[in-house]
Amino acid sequence: MLRVYCAGPLFNAAERSEMDSIAAALEAAGLTTFLPHRDGLEFAKLKPELEKLGASVEEAAHMLERAIFSLDTYQLLRRCDAVVANLNGRVADEGTVVEASLAWHAGKPLVLFKADARSMLSGSDNPMLTGLGDFEVIDHLAALPQAVLEAVARDRSHGVERTLERGARIAALREGGGELSALAKTLYSAFKKP
Known part of the structure; x- marks a missing residue:
């Protein structure tokens, strides 16, 4: 079964809800997903636990930053078969841009999703980002599963x-x-x- 890494902003309830919807659309089509806020490390919950072990506030934050980077990179590059990057917003979330870039450079199937009309460049998103998805952007949740399957089937070797x-x-x-x-x-x- 294909496993899809869901990349996107996670900094408030609305963003997490949107990412939940993306994962749900993929899961309804029989794909499995890695959703960082659901399946990864929760900074707010782990930081106090590290502090209880003797880490200072700064040390705990530093440890978690490294752990989150390591886990998410591992999931994206080794455990997942494809990546969906949520570009909603006037500009894409910085972490999402990094995750999409990692996927592209590693030759991972990458699907860009944006159902938001806001953009930075007069109706277009930055070509350095959309180029990672071969300038194709999916704008409907229901179309994501098929787009992932097509991306997986496409030759990305070169x-x-x-x-x-x-x-x-x-x-x-x-x-x-x-x-x-x-x-x-x-x-x-x-x-x-x-």
């Missing part, structure tokens, strides 16, 4: 290399002082959809 090769071609044209028309032709041939 994603990072393909991106670097395209970037190298563009950099060479920019650095060579070539004409704008040559750059446009390269972009057209590299990124036109078949």
Whole structure:
């Protein structure tokens, strides 16, 4: 059974509820999920326990920060088969951006989810983030399970290399002082959809 890491903001009740809904949609389709606030470490509950063992307030916080980073990275890279990154908000949560980046670089299937019209760039999200999901963003909860299955089935074996090769071609044209028309032709041939 596929296990999906659910990445997203968790800093208030509404954000946690939204993440619960994402996990529920995936679980209803027969997938299992890792939801950090449900299945991970709870800072507020563990910190006093560490302090009871003799850790100072600062030491306890430092220990938990390292533990959360270690557990979540392990779950994302080793235990989960795919990642869903919730981008809702004007800008995506910083931790979600890191988790999406880890998934992309590791070649993990990554599905971007955003059902929120707010954005940073006049209706578009930052291309450095949407590029991680091959510029596809799912905007309905009900579509998430199928998007995850399609992402898992897609060949991702050369994603990072393909991106670097395209970037190298563009950099060479920019650095060579070539004409704008040559750059446009390269972009057209590299990124036109078949």
